[in-house]
Structures are given as structure tokens and as C-alpha cells.
Amino acid sequence: MSSETVIKLFQNLPLEFQREVIHFMEFLSVKVNKTPPKTENQKPSLFGHARGKIYMAPDFDEPLEDFKDYM
Numbered sequence: 001m002s003s004e005t006v007i008k009l010f011q012n013l014p015l016e017f018q019r020e021v022i023h024f025m026e027f028l029s030v031k032v033n034k035t036p037p038k039t040e041n042q043k044p045s046l047f048g049h050a051r052g053k054i055y056m057a058p059d060f061d062e063p064l065e066d067f068k069d070y071m
Contacts, residue, residue, distance in 0.1 A: 010021060063071065 010018060013021065
């Protein structure tokens with residue numbers, strides 16, 4: 001089946017089914033490439049964005065004074 005035939009078939013589908021075809025193609029792409037495809041409206045990762053902006057006290061994991069009676 002040629003690309004032109006696939007495009008014609010796709011264009012003749014209702015919009016709802018076109019979306020399903022696109023989702024299925026994305027699913028197959030992930031299955032083949034083992035990575036999700038990039039989309040146009042995908043935001044960049046913000047991993048590590050707050051590094052150096054957040055302070056955590058060294059005794060953060062220590063028991064609180066208020067709970068000594070319950071321990």
C-alpha cells in the first residue's frame with residue numbers, strides 16, 4: 001500500500017477516527033522505538049530546575065520536640 005493511498009484513506013475518515021489513527025500510530029512508534037514521540041506542544045523537562053533554591057535543614061529527619069511525649 002502506497003503512502004498516497006494511506007493519506008487518501010486517512011483524509012476520508014471522520015475527525016474522531018483520524019485522532020484514533022494518530023493515537024494508534026503514536027502507540028506503535030513507542031513500541032518500536034521504546035521512547036515516546038515528541039509532540040509539538042510538549043513542554044521541556046524541568047528536572048533539576050529548583051536546584052540551589054530550596055533549603056532543607058540538616059536535622060530534617062530528626063524527631064520533633066513536640067512529639068517527645070508520644071515516643
